[in-house]
Amino acid sequence: MAEQYTANDVPQIAPTFRLQWEQAQDCYVVLYPEGMVKLSDSAGEIMKRCDGETTVTGILNNLHETFPDADLDADVYKFLEVAHGNGWIRKK
Template sequence: MSDAEIPGNARPRLGAHVRMRPDRATGGYVLLGPETVVVLNQTGHAVLRLCDGERTVDQIVASLVEGYDGADTDVVGEQVRDYLSRLAARNLVAFTRTRR
């Protein structure tokens, strides 16, 4: 799914068998998947901690914008969609069907 295809009402969650865990070595967080470890920066962690399958992409973007003074909603939305798209391509993030 490309970032242009991720609708605002999509509900991202971690993929099957993927877990986010604290990393003692870095003091940050990592994503653990089958044969995969991804070290997260603070921004990646901020996005993924909100990906619970309940919040929509639009709600995640709004929450992130609220936390950063002067953040542009359109820019943050584009960056979040791009990030989620790249993780989805690696099966680290999946999308829950939207509710009608």
């Protein structure tokens, strides 16, 4: 079962992974010892906010400021579950 994230959870990038802007790919990627995962634009925007200090509510508020016309709450929660399931992030 997927890990559920709540408004007060604080996601952070897991220690064996690193988020990096890859100029050659023109996108954010998640790097790990065995390779890398190319992220979509929206996934990169969410991941770069998983700083280990900001709650999910804070991430959503920031995304709403950046993308005021987007209806994104459900997508953010779903991405956090998927990213957690892949081991890219964890709860602090």
